[in-house]
Amino acid sequence: MDFSFNDNEQSFHDELNDFLDKELPADWYTKPVRWPHDYAGSPYRDPKDEETGEVFRKKLADKGWLTISWPKEYGGRGYTNMEQAIFDERMSYYLAPASGGISCGIVGPMLLRIGTPEQQEHWIPRIASGEIGFWLGYSEPNAGSDLGSVSTFAREEGDHFVFNGQKCWSSGAHHADYSWMIVRTDADARKHAGCSLFIVDNKTPGITMRPVINILGNHSFNEVFMDDARVPKENLIGEKNKGFYHLMQALDFERISLVGIGTFKRFLEELVEYVKTSTRNGRPLKDIPSVRHKLADLATRVEIGYMLFYRTAEMLDRGQEPNVESSALKVMATELARDMAEIAMEILGPYGQLTEPGERAPLRALVSRGFLESISATIGAGTSEIQRNVIAQRGLGLPRV
Amino acid sequence: MNLDKNTEQTMLDDAARKFLQSKCPSSLVRSARDDDAPFPQELWQGMAEMGWMSLTIDQAHEGLGGSFDDLTVLLEAMGAACLPAPYFNTAVVSATAISRSSATGLKENLLPRIAAGKLVSTLALIEPDNSYGLDNIQSTAVANANGYLVNGIKLFVEYAQGADYLLTVANTEGDGLVVLMIDANSPGISLTPAPTLDYSKQCEVFFNDVQVESDLVVATGEDARELLLYLEQVCAVGKCAEMVGAMQTVLDMTVQYAKDRTQFGQPIGGFQSIQHHCANMAVDVDSARYLTGLAAWKVSENLPAAKEVSMAKSFVSRVAIRVAKMGHQVHGAISFCDEFDMHLFLRKVQSASMAFGDSEFHQEKVAVELGL
């Protein structure tokens, strides 16, 4: 056993630290309004920060760092998955705007696995450069956990598929350019056997969107309606009617790339700092045993989160599919995201409820936001119940009921 | 023993639920949130016409003379509706404080106005270094010829912009705490909005040389401390009742949804993990309800209640959040939308769980009551 980085990994880790220290202001982590394991992206309170973020992202793309674990011939750096994990950890610890998001984290890797050479040539460079963004077109009103029952139908007609149906909870669809979408292509097949994956242009005639406001008051969700939307056949990704099986891999990528494990550590450190320097009813918070114990518990769970995260990378490097392990990571991290918010709220007392930053709102009023935000963590990208089913049934071999 | 509501309470409950269903739908909770007005006036007047403002005010002051127990029935219904108005602040906190005061002039002046729905009052208690309890109040009230001169900062004051009076606690030099009904229009008062999760339009309140006339003094010295300790109990149990109402609604919504929503060809309520979630919620709701009932009854009967009150507040504060979160979990993504009601309850119980002592604060009190 060896829990340390090897030489390559360590020097990459150091290189990342140097780069981040040089390219981002020291207080950058205070700029994005983000809670660990959020889905709603990272809005900034100040538009200037948005610009700084864009410049930084461009630098990452130029270095090929948005796609470091992709093969070199596809604009990547050919790094290992462990190095990818180190990159994700460092970037998320700095809250750097580094996520290649759905494009580089899910669509790109999937295209590299199942796309045709023509498709790879067409899409990969634009994804690697950060030029185009994707949203995930999985869920429908009657297909949430039961993704195999999607009913949006794509009918073959000449050199096109004609789409009719509806997607929902389509996060960021209004900012993205394309959808990575699963739809039904065979009405007669058993449900999982009749689905296919497509890349669908948002600008396709027949596609309309309705914004849905989330409980934070933000427009992150959309409902997307497809009414005779014609999608060219070359946008079918992977084998026709095998979409569901392809998707299982995509879901592993999603669970791993979404975690942003470093944000947990960053927030823990901020909370510890707050406790060290603050009082409640005239008494230093750091002297209150229950507060100390709560922080100790959070710190322990953050450490576990790191191990479960690195484990998935290690498995990918060995050529194994971290299917059950990514479920374990997801359950662990998302429940920690919730508990961190609840515990921070308890520690901050009434001040945790303030929703606007200001002199009296500790930690930039982030805790009230996290309290709401983290509600979605254990639901999106496969609920905790579904992850536990995966762990129990696929992982432990318990019978399906 | 009778662990349930009596006949009158059942009638009160039915009437309250009916009224709130029609006059306080969740759409009103949202429009009240988005509106500049501090709270919906029409709703307030309707509640006054129902006699709710005067429920526990004695008959000599144009009230109905109901018990605290009766009041918790209303509070539960209001929790179930996420009521967006300063009822708790006015008819629970302020009316109770004034009713217990020995200042007859004050009672005659203010209680009938509260009873008629013509007076809104809110509590200004919390301070920068005093979140809970009474041990570290820094606001000062200096006695002078006409009453007191008040200085200080109060935080987390709900609906302050809609209040006619601020029920305020300050420290005198030498005579301990004083409880005052401060006219909100007095010179020297300024407000800064400080919004919180629960949409209760909170403000920071600054008192800068505010003169309070002696006829607005509620209690001083030992009386003030005794009154505040009683108020603390009333308010803690009152918040429990609100949480029980909210939890029950969350449970009802969730069980219904588990029956209606199908995935994998069956109602999600058919999955044992969902059944266990619902069962856990039901046990939490029952536990919270009876513990709150016990504490309310003791307070109502003027029995020693410190232990039961703190047991209730510490327990209910914890499980109410657990239940609301589980409600979200069973509903899935739909509960993450503003237009779906679940988050209104999460916000409500979050705020109630913090108010008048959080779970830990009251656990500590229980430990003390156990002789530790």
Ligand SMILES: Cc1cc2nc3c(=O)[nH]c(=O)nc-3n(C[C@H](O)[C@H](O)[C@H](O)COP(=O)(O)OP(=O)(O)OC[C@H]3O[C@@H](n4cnc5c(N)ncnc54)[C@H](O)[C@@H]3O)c2cc1C
């Ligand atoms: C913030 C957020 C962002 C999202 N973004 C996107 C997006 O961009 N694109 C997209 O396609 N989707 C997105 N989703 C949708 C997400 O994938 C679904 O919410 C998720 O798959 C659950 O589906 P559902 O919400 O319909 O819940 P349901 O499937 O209806 O589940 C309801 C409850 O039943 C439980 N349940 C269901 N089946 C079982 C079972 N077999 N055993 C035990 N319990 C079960 C669930 O765990 C849950 O508690 C997003 C969701 C959220 C919250």
